[in-house]
Amino acid sequence: MTGPIRHDSHILETKSRKFFEKNVPDEWVINTPTHDYGIDYQVEIAINNQMTGLNFSVQLKSTSISKSIDNISVPLKRSTIAYYFSRLEPVMLVIYNSEDDEAYWSWIHELAIDLTKSNETFTVSISKKKKLTTINWLNIKEFIQAIFNKRSFLEYIDLETLSSTQIAAWKSFYSGAYEQAIFLFKQLQLDNNDNSITQALAWSYYLTHNYKDALLTVNRLLDNVQNNYLLQVKACILTEFGIRTENKGMILSGKMIFEKFISSDSDSLHLYNYANALGALGDDASAAKYYHLSLEINPNNAECWKNLGTIYWNLQQHDEELKCYDNALSINPSLIEALFSKGVTLSKIYNKHQDAIKLFSSVIENEDLLLKNFPKGYFWIAYAYENNGELLEALKWVNKGLDFLPSEISLLNFKSTLLAKNWEQHPYLKQDAIDFFRYRIDLHNDPLSIYHYIKVCNYTEQQAFYFIKEKFPQVININWEEFQHLGFSDKCLMDSLVNIDLFIQFKKTYNSDRYISHLVNPYFPIELEFWNHFDIITLISFTKLIRSSTEINGVECCKVYSDSFPILLKILIPQKEFSNEDTVEILAFIMINLPTIAFREIGAQAGYLQGMMSIEPLDPATYITKEWEEELNEKIFSTTADLLNIELSE
Template sequence: MDKPNRHNNHILETESNKYFNFQVPNEWYTDKPEHDYGIDYTVNIVSNNQVTGLSFSVQLKSKLKETNDNSATIILKHSTLGLFNTKLEPVLLVAYIQEDKEAYWCWYNELDFDLTSSQKTYTINIPKANKLSQIDWESISKYVQNIFSMKMLVEGIRTLEYDEISNSQVLAWKYYFSKDFEKAIFYFKNLLEDAPGDIAIIEGLAQSQYSTFNYKEAINNINKVIELSGTSNQYLTKACILAEDGMQNGIKGKIIEAKNLFRDFLEQDNTQFIYHYNYANTLSRLGYNQEAIDHFKLCLKFNPNFEQAWKNLGQVYFDIEEHEKEISCYDNALRINPKLPQALFSKGVTLSRIYDKDKDGLLLMMEAIDNDADMLLEYRYGYFGIAHAHEKLGNIKQSLTWINKGLDHYSDDLVYLNFKSNLLIENWTDNEWLKVEALKFFEFRLELENDYKSLYTILSIKQSTDEKAIFDLIKKHTSIFRAISFDSIKYCDINLRDDIIFLLHYDKYLEFRNNYPILRYLDHLISELYIIPSEFWEILDFVFAKSYSNAISKYFKNMDSNIICNSILGDLEVSTNIIKMILPESVFPQEEAINIMAHVCAEFPTIVIREFGAQTGMLAGLLSLEKPDSAEYLSEDWYVDLHERVLIEMNSKLKLLKED
């Protein structure tokens, strides 16, 4: 019976692995990843029996022989190089040649590739002068320290002498290198009790606090370091902390300060890609979009494989609505790193919001979260993006779940509050299960900020028929009924249950009224024969507010601009009901009564017509519509009807004419 033969490739792989492990210093140790996605080993550097936390990755290739006299040639996939590009630790490329009984090495970090291309594989020539059997492992250790120092912005890392530092220092740096910053902070603080002036430790503490979003403590400690030594690297760290704090918390002054520091670095050396990148980020946050684009492009000229710069450049194109360029940038970032969460998420948001590809967009957003569960903690409106896509797909429960997650973090953010308000308003009537949550939310928001739309929805959900209770709530939460009484409302035949719709867009009405004050009509009605009470102006204000808000609501329901004018005309006719409030006293000498009637009958219709023109003009601008021609809507019949209404109301007070 034939026995199975072991394939030559397996024998060669085993031989190369044994050779590599034999070369690694006995004190160091190697880990083999459970899944080989381009990394064969992680080599952990040990000094004086202490695990330093410094490490490098290894990609090991093997060949039977090499025809090239000067170099060993290996081929790596595009995706593998993309993985190398994302790693903090450097990657050592090793080629074992069986015929030579030797392996050759080089650092991936020192090679030059453009990973934004569609090229699927890359040929790499490893110099045969770099024999693994002759490698200086001490220089390898120092090289790794330098890489960690540059990438983690702490100059002191490159000068650490592990045979001279304490076990506590080793532990602190070990946790720092492994990005367990909370533990690193604990050890760094303890070390500073005995060595309060140790610059490297204070830098490590500041960077750890920066990485855990403790910006106040981070800036305090980096300022201490600057006072002690003031190196350019420390100023760069300070600028990064200021920028991140300003961007995360909306503090414009800190972003400006960071921008100016980054600009100083560029004036000293404009060939460093990271300087252009940092400067561009602050420029984009301050709205200097074209300048930001220019510096992102310079950054990518010096380092075309910087995936985060591609992603952030895409964000600027989103801001200026150049979405084809935006998507192209995200695609470049994802060619370099297919799992980059920020690029996946941003592309998903744009696919959903701009191109209405909601399913595709949502899939990308969820993939981003799967790749980085904490990503949403640094992306303020990430929860909103997911909730918005679910809403567009009709997934109301999922949309509500995600917007609630956002509100857990940003409980007073208007973007989240308004989204949830609109979601509940549009869906509670058709979904019984939403009523309880809607009522709780709108009561919370009413208490939080006196939100008018929330009051409207509360009254709608409760379906209150008690007009006095409705009046009291309106008086409590708006400025519209300051001096007015409930009896005056009833006297003017106003039905509050039907008119609470004014609350839906009362905020917009207040903006309108700020431009067109209600007392601009005072000159039309002022007279030496009577004094107009403040109650009249307040009820008139209420009628006008209902007219304005109702027109907006009807427009969004029908998307017909004609409905705006017709709605306003219909609601303004009701204003004639309050004319009787102009005259608290109804007994006047006949001549005075005739003059009063003539005056009001002539001027009040003018007020209504002026208000009609103001409201329609303002709404046309607000809704980006063509300004309507008032003459098309103010018909002769409408004029006659309005004047007749005014006459009837005035006569009910002055009793000058017989009533049929």
């Protein structure tokens, strides 16, 4: 029985193919694809025997039985339909019925199929009124051209009126060969300043990510002609250009243009583009609303589901987020953004690192796609491997990312943390750590890399001091012995590296010169040496003040001043003889001004940090206590009296 069935099936398939080929216009080219997803033909439309790049795919099904008078039905697998919806060109379903010796046709997207449903197969029906023998191929050509033009917001172009050179240019455009299209359109512009050509040139620049030339081209065109199609091209360019360059003004301008075309009868594409702009501006609630509206019209837009998932990530609604990614992948199983986004969420939020790695692996097989579409994905691959306990795999993938994006901060920080945590337990990483931290120091003088470099090189305290001094000469202008004399250790300086960049920014606003009025006096000059030592004290106090990213530690900060300010007096007051009258004046001057400088500096540092780090204000009375004030005043008084040789009575 098996033999005859195969024979009958083969005969039926042969008859259906001959029937279809016989009914397609002779000049149109019919190709047989080589993939396994059920596409039987790819038909490229020709005009005057010239290929145009306009094309559609055909799924050809056959049956010998028709149970309905009005319709003909066939089952289609979910995976097959998902493949059809992921294709750029339209897909025509043709069902040949040998009983009628007729074929019936429909566009796949016109069938009532919702891939977000859980069906493994879908039964699709075509009306028997839609006969292949009565099809209007001119209408098909116009429909295909309209579909292709809609993607780039082009008005109708009558290809039959164009020259061979012009058709060649449009063929490159419609075929997705945008670099070639740019070359040909620019040549055509020399002889023919056609608006459609200029608009297609702008769109070609846009799709090759040359946003600057795309914007310049569309703006030049808008100087001469205004229409809705051009404005939508400009909106797309502005939005994407703004996202890539983090230019909020561009995104906002794109959003304002999209708004003009939003109405109760907007199609899914307009709603989708508008939602993209809203999402880029951080308006997650509105973006979610318009993504949903778009999906109500077209539930089979995989990119829309993926972007809605990103919005739910922002809103921390991760269960809903994963549902969106699953819907996107049920429509287009190879959508790289959805694969990666789902993997990131599984790893980062749900700690399902192995599941994430499985998702990533389906993209890793094609690294060119990874580099082109999701270069920061290397970070998440490395993140999942590290948290899955696979250290070497994590290191391999972060290195791959840095080969492509050598200055990407997320990758740099990931590798820094990975090496800092593991080089001691895994000695084979030591040289890699030395080389990498040195690279980061040379790249942008990264303070944490300096910290780790000193650790991994096992520098002595003195070596560490001079290495830090070499890297931050604007802060450290004293020698090792002077640093020790102030009562500080190398640990104090090493700890300061964590926040030294923030301290440097603080000093630009609150420089030490603001204390001149508290120090100028007729008895001695204020030497540069004093300011160099003062900067070190304020650096250490600044470091002590930061307990964490959410709390300040005023007690330790105050202690720096009570311990180090008396030592600073030995630099401030010269070793020479003063008259009794002068010594009294100097003592009074010091007792008024030195504590004031300490109070002002502590207050400035605390206020700055509370503002910069969004730390809740801390009542100064909790750390600037009466006991501390008394201790500070007593130490300043006794040190000053000793330096001035004032004998104090018991």
